[in-house]
Amino acid sequence: xxxxxxxxxxCKAAGLLLLPSLAHAGAWTRELGSHYVRxxxxxxxxxxxxxxxxxxxxxxxxxxxxxxxYAEVGLTPVWPLQLYTTLPLLYSDLQFTTPDAAEGSxxxxxxxQPGDLRVxxxxxxxxxxxxxxxxxxxxxxxxxxxxxxxxxGLWKSVFPLPGEGQLDVTPQLRLGWSGGKAFGELMVxxxxxxxxxxxxxTPATLVDGVPMNLKGGVTFGxxxxxAELDALVNVSRDPYTREFVSVGPALxxxxxEGLAVEAxxxxxxxxxxxxxxxxxxxxxxxxxxxxx
Amino acid sequence: xxxxxxxxxxxxxxxxxxxxxxxxxxxxxxxxxxxxPSGQATAPITPTASFYRQSCCGTPEVDADAWTLTVRVxxxxxxxxxxxxxxxxxxxxxxxxxxxxxxGPGSQQISNALWGGLPLRELLDLLGVxxxxxxxxxxxxxxxxxxxxxxxxxxxxxxxxxxxxxxPLPAAHGAPLRLLxxxxxxxxxxxxxxxxxxxxxxxxxxxxxxxxxxxAFYKPxxxxxxxxxxxxxxxxxxxxxxxxxxxxxxxxxxxxTTDGGQSWQDATLTYGNGxxxxxxxxxxxxxxxxxxxxxxxxxxxxxxxxxxxxxxxTNRLEGYDGSMQVxxxxx
Numbered sequence: 063x064x065x066x067x068x069x070x071x072x073c074k075a076a077g078l079l080l081l082p083s084l085a086h087a088g089a090w091t092r093e094l095g096s097h098y099v100r101x102x103x104x105x106x107x108x109x110x111x112x113x114x115x116x117x118x119x120x121x122x123x124x125x126x127x128x129x130x131x132y133a134e135v136g137l138t139p140v141w142p143l144q145l146y147t148t149l150p151l152l153y154s155d156l157q158f159t160t161p162d163a164a165e166g167s168x169x170x171x172x173x174x175q176p177g178d179l180r181v182x183x184x185x186x187x188x189x190x191x192x193x194x195x196x197x198x199x200x201x202x203x204x205x206x207x208x209x210x211x212x213x214x215g216l217w218k219s220v221f222p223l224p225g226e227g228q229l230d231v232t233p234q235l236r237l238g239w240s241g242g243k244a245f246g247e248l249m250v251x252x253x254x255x256x257x258x259x260x261x262x263x264t265p266a267t268l269v270d271g272v273p274m275n276l277k278g279g280v281t282f283g284x285x286x287x288x289a290e291l292d293a294l295v296n297v298s299r300d301p302y303t304r305e306f307v308s309v310g311p312a313l314x315x316x317x318x319e320g321l322a323v324e325a326x327x328x329x330x331x332x333x334x335x336x337x338x339x340x341x342x343x344x345x346x347x348x349x350x351x352x353x354x
Numbered sequence: 355x356x357x358x359x360x361x362x363x364x365x366x367x368x369x370x371x372x373x374x375x376x377x378x379x380x381x382x383x384x385x386x387x388x389x390x391p392s393g394q395a396t397a398p399i400t401p402t403a404s405f406y407r408q409s410c411c412g413t414p415e416v417d418a419d420a421w422t423l424t425v426r427v428x429x430x431x432x433x434x435x436x437x438x439x440x441x442x443x444x445x446x447x448x449x450x451x452x453x454x455x456x457x458g459p460g461s462q463q464i465s466n467a468l469w470g471g472l473p474l475r476e477l478l479d480l481l482g483v484x485x486x487x488x489x490x491x492x493x494x495x496x497x498x499x500x501x502x503x504x505x506x507x508x509x510x511x512x513x514x515x516x517x518x519x520x521x522p523l524p525a526a527h528g529a530p531l532r533l534l535x536x537x538x539x540x541x542x543x544x545x546x547x548x549x550x551x552x553x554x555x556x557x558x559x560x561x562x563x564x565x566x567x568x569x570a571f572y573k574p575x576x577x578x579x580x581x582x583x584x585x586x587x588x589x590x591x592x593x594x595x596x597x598x599x600x601x602x603x604x605x606x607x608x609x610x611t612t613d614g615g616q617s618w619q620d621a622t623l624t625y626g627n628g629x630x631x632x633x634x635x636x637x638x639x640x641x642x643x644x645x646x647x648x649x650x651x652x653x654x655x656x657x658x659x660x661x662x663x664x665x666x667x668t669n670r671l672e673g674y675d676g677s678m679q680v681x682x683x684x685x
């Protein structure tokens with residue numbers, strides 16, 4: 063029974079990986095003083111479960127609400143070096159039932175937690191009409207999976223977890239192109255699983271993976287319309303580590319100088335070891351404008 | 355000289371990162387548990403509103419004034435039962451427990467009630483129905499599309515009832531009439547019957563054609579109702595309560611283990627009323643220390659039959675025969 067429950071807990075954990083922020087700098091590494099800040103709110107709703115849900119509890123529905131702040135800033139005057147970070151706060155809401163519940167009755171486990179802090183450094187490798195950048199990102203869990211739901215004793219296992227609780231290091235290569243009012247960008251990385259879990263006593267070993275992002279957009283006056291494909295493919299299959307492919311549109315409307323309203327939607331086309339669902343998000347961003 | 359502690363890659367990273375994160379915000383969790391069936395084992399007679407309901411196809415709309423139960427012998431009509439006829443009869447009370455063949459520790463679909471009606475044999479005699487020696491089965495057809503075959507011998511023990519707990523039978527429980535078949539799971543206790551055909555061949559019924567047991571004899575089984583699975587209980591004296599049932603084979607003993615089956619102790623039988631009626635039991639348990647415990651109850655019947663050692667059904671399609679187990683955390 064214990065094994066089933068730990069598996070169930072992993073299902074939830076895998077379903078809760080944090081969502082990427084809308085607008086990274088991309089391949090265009092910022093110069094000294096250049097900055098971008100975004101405050102956003104995203105809602106994720108699970109439509110189905112692709113993970114083995116064992117044990118005595120069955121998930122009926124899952125929603126995650128994420129409030130996040132993302133910032134990036136150029137650090138050096140000589141050759142672009144950029145620091146970026148994102149700090150999310152996650153409210154998870156899992157509805158569940160158990161076999162011994164009254165017919166039609168559902169329970170609810172909710173949790174408010176900080177998510178994974180992501181800090182990255184990026185530098186330019188090539189700066190012409192085509193941009194090439196190399197970066198490295200560190201993911202640090204700010205939550206304590208061991209403590210989530212701990213006060214609820216045996217019911218601890220129904221609480222969704224904000225993330226995998228593991229330190230990750232991800233080198234990334236970004237290739238960008240722009241021409242006229244359009245741009246395109248490709249990111250490929252390698253997510254290195256450090257095997258170091260913070261405040262999470264789990265026997266699981268997660269596998270390395272290759273994150274990818276393909277983005278394209280066209281500007282119409284103050285409006286930037288984008289389409290994005292996001293994917294994470296693991297180097298080997300296991301019963302724990304989430305993999306996914308998602309796609310969706312995004313919109314950025316500049317309302318005043320560098321102030322913009324952002325919106326996006328994405329649907330997960332394929333997911334393994336996690337819930338599969340859709341995300342919708344709104345954000346307000348401020349970016350430094352190039353001097354005229 | 356003691357060895358220097360060795361830190362591997364994993365530990366080094368953990369130590370470094372622990373200073374960055376992991377303690378920024380205390381856990382902020384909230385749990386609302388689903389509603390659990392309660393009171394089923396607290397009262398010997400289940401209140402009508404709590405009596406479990408199960409049917410193949412929902413509750414049909416049956417006009418009681420127009421309702422007719424046609425009795426046939428190999429297709430030929432021999433009698434008719436109507437609501438008007440029932441109104442002329444004086445029902446007698448039968449205490450009877452029903453359990454769903456598909457129930458288990460999760461759903462615990464078992465209830466006990468006082469039913470008002472007459473033995474089926476009396477009713478058929480009243481109508482002058484004679485059952486030829488060639489007849490082997492009763493084929494019951496119901497207003498909701500349900501149909502079931504019951505051995506003809508059961509006519510001698512079955513009841514036709516039209517009252518539940520001293521009130522007219524509610525629609526959800528088969529109004530205007532339902533059958534009680536001692537010794538057999540709920541599948542053999544049809545509701546809303548509109549036709550009884552006494553036939554020479556066995557009839558494979560709605561659930562039976564889907565793999566569920568055709569005999570549907572009750573299996574000895576126990577349910578633990580209190581405490582619920584995966585709940586906290588406070589250290590001290592804890593009352594464990596539940597049901598025990600084996601149909602027409604009365605329960606004579608209920609034993610409880612709290613140490614994984616190493617030792618079994620007798621529970622107190624708090625209610626029972628012979629065959630066809632559930633037994634309620636209670637067990638006072640005082641754990642010596644806090645921790646996680648598995649509590650299991652097994653039963654023995656008058657015939658010497660016992661519930662399965664496992665908390666799971668041996669064959670789900672033949673009905674639950676397990677000794678239910680719950681996991682509780684004593685704090």
